[in-house]
Amino acid sequence: DIQMTQSPSSLSASVGDRVTITCQASQDISDYLNWYQHKPGKAPKLLISDASNLEAGVPPRFSGSGSGTDFTFTISSLQPEDIATYYCQQYDNLLVTFGGGTKVEIK
Amino acid sequence: QVQLVQSGAEVKKPGASVKVSCRSSGYTFSSYAITWVRQAPGQGLEWMGWIIPYNDDTHYTQKLQGRVTMTTDTSTSTAYMELRSLRSDDTAVYYCARGKKFSNSFDYWGQGTLVTVSS
Numbered sequence: 001d002i003q004m005t006q007s008p009s010s011l012s013a014s015v016g017d018r019v020t021i022t023c024q025a026s027q028d029i030s031d032y033l034n035w036y037q038h039k040p041g042k043a044p045k046l047l048i049s050d051a052s053n054l055e056a057g058v059p060p061r062f063s064g065s066g067s068g069t070d071f072t073f074t075i076s077s078l079q080p081e082d083i084a085t086y087y088c089q090q091y092d093n094l095l096v097t098f099g100g101g102t103k104v105e106i107k
Numbered sequence: 108q109v110q111l112v113q114s115g116a117e118v119k120k121p122g123a124s125v126k127v128s129c130r131s132s133g134y135t136f137s138s139y140a141i142t143w144v145r146q147a148p149g150q151g152l153e154w155m156g157w158i159i160p161y162n163d164d165t166h167y168t169q170k171l172q173g174r175v176t177m178t179t180d181t182s183t184s185t186a187y188m189e190l191r192s193l194r195s196d197d198t199a200v201y202y203c204a205r206g207k208k209f210s211n212s213f214d215y216w217g218q219g220t221l222v223t224v225s226s
Contacts, residue, residue, distance in 0.1 A: 044152065
């Protein structure tokens with residue numbers, strides 16, 4: 001099974017800061033990588049699909065890039081409503097794996 | 108609009124079984140996969156498996172093979188996830204989600220169902 005290493009596990013940043021989260025796959029997954037935002041008590045929300053496609057209605061401050069084994073998720077200017085845990089998710093050969101999550105807090 | 112509505116919270120004893128339902132509306136149910144994901148207290152998201160309603164093709168994570176069964180009822184646009192031989196570490200919020208077309212992501216999610224396993 002493919003393993004996903006997501007880092008950091010948590011971060012604290014100021015409003016307006018640029019925030020970057022990385023996800024590394026244990027083998028090539030092409031662009032089969034998605035990013036979700038998860039707030040306590042709510043369902044996860046798909047933000048980025050297929051490594052870099054911004055979902056409809058998602059603010060453009062969110063972006064994703066990468067292919068193969070190394071992927072990056074960026075919030076260009078952190079807002080108070082972005083406080084959440086973010087997860088990467090990969091798909092390979094009918095199986096799915098989530099990264100360990102990154103908890104984003106306001107400094 | 109697309110909606111996935113799950114059944115209510117459950118409390119079960121160790122060794123029992125639980126069956127969570129996920130009723131879909133707003134789209135053609137048989138045309139989209141349904142996946143199940145859980146989150147134990149203080150832990151991350153864990154993928155459990157998925158089912159394709161069109162042909163009931165299923166794929167489960169190796170960790171739950173033999174204990175989990177996913178089914179669908181296309182007449183009511185409802186997906187079900189049954190977990191047997193419950194243990195305390197099965198205590199979690201269980202989510203269903205729809206597989207996005209031409210992608211391997213999950214675009215609409217149910218509200219979650221808390222399953223508590225306790226003696």
